[in-house]
Amino acid sequence: MGEISGALSKATNQLRYRRALRSLVRPSAADPRYHSAFGGLWTDRRDAGEEVDRRLDAGAISSEEAETLRHWITHGYVILERAVDPAVCDRLREDLERAFREGDQKLVMYLGGDRTPRRLDADTDIHHTRVLDVYVYYDSARQALFSQPIVRFLRSIFDERPLLFQSLTFASGSEQPMHQDSGFVVVSSPLKFAASWIALEDIQSGSGELAYIDGSHRLPEYLFSGKYKHWNAKRDGDAQHHEWHTRMHENADRMGLARRTFLGKQGDVLIWSADLAHGGSAVTDPSLTRNSLVGHYCPTNVEPFYFKLEPDRRATRLHGDGSFASQIYGV
Template structure:
């Protein structure tokens, strides 16, 4: 059975700045079993107003708190977007550098002659300097640092050639963490998105719906414990509860270079695909640097974080980032067993 409860009121307000020139004293994540961030507390907008931010940063933060997402037009250049696509397409000439999945299963990149609907290139940032450059743009990095209260760590990424046509869901149901709500995502448009290509859709404000817990305790679905029927119930319930709350499903038709950031619990998915036109995009999930990803313990001594000048960084399960070569590519650490078949 699912469990339900409201998100908690903040126990104390955010501290005000004592020096107008100092960095904002952003609250740390709340001490809760679900790892709720300070932005999830009922008085988060009041806390945000006391941070002394410039007008743009303040507007971005208020939008994210109230609606659960933020769109940044033209966050990366068209040239950078084109380079990311070119680096992804290099999988056909250098398959040994890449990790690819198809509808949840690892596949041999050497078999990719043309991209199919289910193909996802995993952790492209480990083999593409352009993919790394596109992530922590100033405005996006600023927002991530504000909501986390510390630098952000990209813990996984997916490159899509085509739309996903995915049911409306919350990332917390699938991205597993010891602090489920200490999570955020970014979607980068690598071309102008056309209607009918499985464009992204979401329920603004849906991140503040009451929690829906698997087994009464977990945000994430475990198939062996919960079963497929419970998963289908969760997806159906999420749509019904969003609509019952008066939320309206919106679609995202960005231009090349636009970026969408969203909250861990924002209900979102991919619309029905009616045309086989591409929908090239690059999606990443983030955690605060102090939280990291669950796979850190599985990797052990091979775990490494590749840090950027901003203080933000990257980690991943699939590549040995500590052994990144001068050409900006890291060797594969785990490819789902493809290399041993």
């Protein structure tokens, strides 16, 4: 009996997975209004600059917001200075340091680049760890990730309330290779999401600061197995992953795009678009910390892919002008 129900649930999951994948295939008839065949946010439309003018003329946005939106459209990221109260950053760091000292069995973390989920035991070294979705349990993380300037900006590009569906903490540089999140972060409309990178302390040069390629959200698109924006190890293999990475750099060089690093002060936030290439630069001074928090958000009318695969993890909880969900813990 157990074997039959196990086989049935495996078959149901495979069916769910195949159905969900269909929405992620490159459409055969692309909407010519967008740069990408996958469409995207209104800011990804070819007439996005004119749309900013229209919103400004209609009084829907201020001239400062229009300037921020124009930067986002051209460069694929924005920097919001002091968007998070430094006191909130300190509170989150204290919460995390306590959790690492005393242990917090509710939380799940990764060690280095290893994707094996681990419980957070007492006396764990905080460095080279990533704690997942802390916002579910820590008010300080919710205050940071839903700070008013972040939510206001996300609402302006989403035309919708933001749904926070994943976060990662870093106490030291990740040295993560340059990548576009659309390759790994999967939502029902592949370009409809954005990420915030919050400096929880003043970031020092040599700490493995966040690196990114200005304007790379308009790089020629790489299609995994000829049709997907996201990489699947089993389906696409390491060779395609390597080719994606190589072409990203070749095309960025050919287009003359600038590599930049983010030396944010505590509370500064960099928001990147789904296709902006970014990663962690080399840690040249291992004595330096790099306390930071990354959050991934989509509009509430878009679904993280896991909603389709794990219906019991679809629940969302309201928080101010946004909401949140978590594949790891549920909410």
